[in-house]
Amino acid sequence: MDNKDKPLVTVADIFGTMESRVNPEGVQGVTANYGYIITGEGGGEWTVSVNNGDVEVKNGIHKPQVTTTCAAEDWIAITLGKLDGMSAFTSGKLKVEGDLGLLGKAAKFFHKYTPPVPEVTVADIFGTMESRVNPDGVKGITANYGYVITGDGGGEWTVCVADGTVKVKEGLHDPKVTTTCQDEDWIAITLGKLDGMTAFSSGKLKVDGDLGLLGPATKFFKKYVPASGMEEEVGEELIVLKQILSLPQKFSTGKVMGKFLNALKDKKILANKCPKCGRLQLPPREVCAICVVRADQWVEVGPEGSIATPDIAYYASPDPLTGESRETPYCSAHFLLDGCKDHETLWHELKDEDLPKAKKGVRVRPVWNEERIGAITDIKYFEVID
Amino acid sequence: MNIEKDNQFVIEGKLALPYQYFSGRTGSRFLIRLRDDKKINGLKCNACNKVFVPPRSTCEICGETIQDNWVEVKDTGTVTGFTVVRYSEPHQPVKAPYILALIKLDGADTPFAHIVQGIAIENMKVGLKVKAKFAEKTTSTIMDINCFMPAG
Secondary structure (H helix, E strand, O other): OOOOOOOOOOOOHHHOOOOOHEEEEEEOOOEEEEEEEEOOOOOEEEEEEEEOOOOEEEEOOOOEEEEEEEEEHHHHHHOOOOOOOHHHHHHOOEEEOOOHHHHHHHHOOOOOOOOOOOOOHHHHHHOOOHEEEEEHHHHHOOEEEEEEEEEEOOEEEEEEEEOOOEEEEOOOOOOEEEEEEHHHEEEEHOOOOHHHHHHHHHHOOEEEEEEEHHHOOOOOOOOOOOOOOOOOOOOOOOOOEEEEEEEEEEOOOOOHHHHHHHHHHHEEEEEOOOOOOOEEEEOOOOOOOOOOOOEEEEEEOOOOOOEEHHHHEEOEEOOOOOOEEOOOOOOEEEEEEHHHHHHOOOEEEEOOHHHHHHOOOEEEEEEEEEOOOHHHHEEEEEEOOO | OOOOHHHEEEEEEEEEEEEEEEOOOHHHHHHHHHHHHHOOOEEEEEEOOEEOOOOEOOOOOOOEEEOOOOEEEOOOOOEEEEEOOOOOOOOOOOOEEEEEEEEEEEOOOEEEEEOOOOHHHHOOOOOEEOOOEEEEOOOOOOOEEEEEEEOO
């Protein structure tokens, strides 16, 4: 970026507009101070204080629970969506100290930052044309192109192309083809927001004279960049389809898993026992995986037990039933139910509120759904017994 | 073994896969003109004198870049092949059975696939003249053409 052009997007502007961009649903129920140390030119220190729905942005660092350190240019790129926050973190561009779990929530605090829009004028578009000539595009072409731009910001211009050289003059000078268009439509076409062909077929753009000359004209100039920078923000509409493909599936329980699932309706947790080695299998399977004999004895275990291995997830994969990613953090765990030993554990979830207590050996009990259908989800989750 | 028969049952489930499809610059222009102008556009290779619908940015014959040579084709065309979809699944735009046809539009040199309605399956034939029926509610997809109907 040229030194004379002051960048429109500044770190100060990003933090300065935060309070006006608060997303009430995103900050609901969150109370924490987020510190930001933005290094390099244009950087500084800020604290975003979230207090259950209220957001205050202060200069300086004020007792943050989590502090993010990042270079000014990277922070701007992350804010504009050009750099993914997660990959910035894994590549070390973004450093975090403190409670990492708080950062996941922060992604939803604010509505998208939109940079201040630079003023684009028709006069500037024509005024910069000579400096934007694409030598390959004008090679071999000699013709005068007239432009009548109507509206307050309009005017008349002639683009004189003479085999490789281009002169832009005010007024109409013997044009072979003349394009007439409203000022705002001409700006939209130049910025790529309005397709030239669409404008022509819908009558927004009118052409008199040799229509065939217009095709080559699309290659005369390099892309117009508004005077104040922000070159990558202008662009044509591109279509992305977002869908959730949902595949219906059926799972046959078989006799053994069916018996286990049916018992859950009666708030009973059943394991089956190998007649040879005496180990339990939970959930049950038809054959002992070690002795390869039918495990045909049934034992009721639990329902209480203790946490064997807690597993706290901070990054959720999409839920296969909905395609949406669940809230993080959450805890799944292997539970050692009473009557079981060693690895005879049942995998299930721990209640969200009990997350801080998720430690090996902590006593738990299942919380059952009112309505039970013979599925593993008949147990809502396990909770810590205080 | 003391396992009663009613311990066997079937659990219904589903697998939901979020995905996104980027239409590309050429595909986007095609879809935008279809959506905003109800016009079908193709890309023409001037060297081979072929018009591709759906559009492709590179000529499949000579390999030339043709991404700016947009031409408009008619919304009428001829069926060059078809199949009858008889299996229903939730993602189909219409309920089975339905006709999926290859249609060469007037002004185009390549056929593209779409649904033909308004004709009984037993009367469907190659060579049928059809006309596009545009959707009233647009979605920026190829379904901005609702279907093709027998012309005339």
